[in-house]
Amino acid sequence: MRTVFKNFLVLAVMLGTFTSFANEMLEVTPTFNYVTKGNHISVSDAFGEVIYSGEINYSGNLTTLFDFTQLKNGKYDVEVTNGFRIDISTIEVKNNIVFVTDANRKTIFKPVVRNENNSVLISKLALDGEKMDVELFYEGELIYTETIDGEDVLNRVYKLDKTLKGSYTTVIKSNDRVFVKNFRI
Structure with missing residues (x-):
């Protein structure tokens, strides 16, 4: 008789627990x-x-x-x-x-511009396939321009002249924004 009573008590507690969780609304906080x-x-x-x-x-x-x-x-x-x-x-x-x-x-995604060994490395993720304009300036004068269209990932390496030491600027236009990076070699 005690085992039947214990089993019945355990069953009642389990049933009460499950029904209380069934009525509970979970609130989800969006991660974005x-x-x-x-x-x-x-x-x-x-x-x-x-x-x-x-x-x-x-x-x-x-x-x-x-x-x-x-x-x-x-x-x-x-x-x-x-x-x-x-x-x-x-x-x-x-x-x-x-x-x-x-x-x-x-x-x-913003572009990543690095200067290594007289080279400029530019990387940009453009999952929407947006057109990107890349401009490279030396001492305020435009020395290179390129328009990239339809690529999801922009990976470019531009070799710079070792003898032209001074300030350089990269300008990347994409997603109706302008990203500027200044550096010196």
């Missing part, structure tokens, strides 16, 4: 809203005017760290820059309620 300390944030309105720009001081969910409810009704672009990656999300504010729009989410 997660930002880390040290990242840079920029908020611009529908006209492209930058409303806020600054460094993120704490890690956490973007919508809890920043109070977007105080913005006027409308759509805003939020750019979070993390190293060589720029994540762009669109938020919409309606009557002090913030909605994150996934449809307009975009990621842009």
Whole structure:
């Protein structure tokens, strides 16, 4: 009789546990809203005017760290820059309620420019196949230009003349942005 009672008690506890978990709603926090300390944030309105720009001081969910409810009704672009990656999300504010729009989410990768052994190495990931313009300047004078179209990955090595020591500048235009890197040899 004791074993039957113990088995019945165990069954009741298990059934109660399972039914309590069945009614529980799990809240999922989207990871694209997660930002880390040290990242840079920029908020611009529908006209492209930058409303806020600054460094993120704490890690956490973007919508809890920043109070977007105080913005006027409308759509805003939020750019979070993390190293060589720029994540762009669109938020919409309606009557002090913030909605994150996934449809307009975009990621842009910044180019990486290195100077090694009188050579310039340029790498850029362009998963959208966006056209890229590369310009190389020596002492402010254009010495090389190239337009790359339809490539997902830009990998270029440009050999520089050892005798031309001075300041160089690379200008890469892509995704309606201009990336500039200055260096000396």
